[in-house]
Amino acid sequence: MIRIDGSYGEGGGQILRTSLTLSLLTGTSFELVNIRAKRPKPGLRPQHLTCVKAAQKVSGAEVEGAQVGSLNLTFKPGRAKPGSYHFDIGTAGSTALVFQTVGLPLALAGASKLLLKGGTHVPHAPCFHFLAEVYGPVLGPLGFSFEFELRRYGFYPAGGGEVVIKIAPHQEARGPFVLKGPYKRKRVKVLSIVTEDLPSHIRTRQAKAASELLAQKGFEPIVFLEKARAKSPGTVVFLAYNEQEKRAGFFALGKKGKPAEKVAEEAVRAFFDFYRTGKAVDPYLADQLLVPLALTRVPFYFDCSRLTRHFFTNLWVIKQFLPEFTPEVKGDLDTPGEVTHLLAKESYD
Numbered sequence: 001m002i003r004i005d006g007s008y009g010e011g012g013g014q015i016l017r018t019s020l021t022l023s024l025l026t027g028t029s030f031e032l033v034n035i036r037a038k039r040p041k042p043g044l045r046p047q048h049l050t051c052v053k054a055a056q057k058v059s060g061a062e063v064e065g066a067q068v069g070s071l072n073l074t075f076k077p078g079r080a081k082p083g084s085y086h087f088d089i090g091t092a093g094s095t096a097l098v099f100q101t102v103g104l105p106l107a108l109a110g111a112s113k114l115l116l117k118g119g120t121h122v123p124h125a126p127c128f129h130f131l132a133e134v135y136g137p138v139l140g141p142l143g144f145s146f147e148f149e150l151r152r153y154g155f156y157p158a159g160g161g162e163v164v165i166k167i168a169p170h171q172e173a174r175g176p177f178v179l180k181g182p183y184k185r186k187r188v189k190v191l192s193i194v195t196e197d198l199p200s201h202i203r204t205r206q207a208k209a210a211s212e213l214l215a216q217k218g219f220e221p222i223v224f225l226e227k228a229r230a231k232s233p234g235t236v237v238f239l240a241y242n243e244q245e246k247r248a249g250f251f252a253l254g255k256k257g258k259p260a261e262k263v264a265e266e267a268v269r270a271f272f273d274f275y276r277t278g279k280a281v282d283p284y285l286a287d288q289l290l291v292p293l294a295l296t297r298v299p300f301y302f303d304c305s306r307l308t309r310h311f312f313t314n315l316w317v318i319k320q321f322l323p324e325f326t327p328e329v330k331g332d333l334d335t336p337g338e339v340t341h342l343l344a345k346e347s348y349d
Helices: 013-026 046-059 095-109 128-138 200-216 260-275 283-296 309-321
Strands: 002-005 030-033 062-064 073-076 084-088 112-118 146-152 161-167 177-179 187-195 220-228 235-243 246-253 300-304 328-330 337-341
Touching (some): 002 309, 013 046, 013 095, 013 283, 013 309, 046 073, 095 283, 200 220, 200 260, 235 260, 246 260
Parallel strands (some): 002 030, 177 300
Antiparallel strands (some): 030 073, 112 161, 235 246, 328 337
16 A cells, blocks of 8 residues: 655645545555645545545445545555436535546446536636546547536635536547647637626627737737626636647636726736747646556657646655656646657657
8 A cells, every 4th residue: 555645735625636546557555644734725625625525436445534524645556437416515526526536437447327416617627628628638649538517607605616527438549649849820719708698798708808918919809798696796718729739727716896808908918928838738637647547558758838847746645556657747847848768869859
């Protein structure tokens, strides 16, 4: 059994989720201590507990310490079984993070279907549109195929969002896997979403402000407006950017007292910060790529706009389960970087 210190590095829930995923995939049991020790509310929160319960449900695992507030967890996995599963977080906790915990193991097990209830567009987690337009498509060459359906939006604090994800059986990965910047395309998708209980002019103002900021820098905004059903009022601006196999995504959330123009500016500024580095992978996708790359074992190279603490922490956790995974990382914390494994430089120059 592997013993993992949950206070290492970033010290958040990603250590738990990656450990659960890799435990299912490798059949390795683990003990996790000091869970989320660096957070204002340490221990398991409802969304983390849902990840544990989901991993337990799909594999028949033996679990100790699975309760809200627990600082220690023991997880002895069974083999992931394909099927139709329903998981309700019960709060605005992220449905995306539950999916990312069990999605890869289920794909390697066969065809499955997930119904997830909770938050779909919440802070500090990938939003639904990031999964559907960035994460899912980028994993295609690695043999993963997901179909995403958003049935109801879930904003903080009520949550109540509903997402259906169809998981196809994993196919053989196509290597080498290379994502290299810069982008040359100027078209940027702008999605402005406002719940139906809020004035429609907010949706229009968000789109207008984002479009004007993009146009000032020579980009061509392609605008989509959407009215959302949700239990809690909310707004979101999502920018999707792609060129051939490369994809990146950025979003900002509205809240009471926050002008629509400010929401748009946050999303666009995040995109500009990414674009000016000339790299292919955004800072959020960079750490999310590590687990599927480690699993498929294809030679790879990608450059990213910023190496985050999440990235280095996730890499450390992976090495606890797969010590043979030793990619070369060029770059320091919070700087642009390059990540390579088993691939000669001439293959991606």
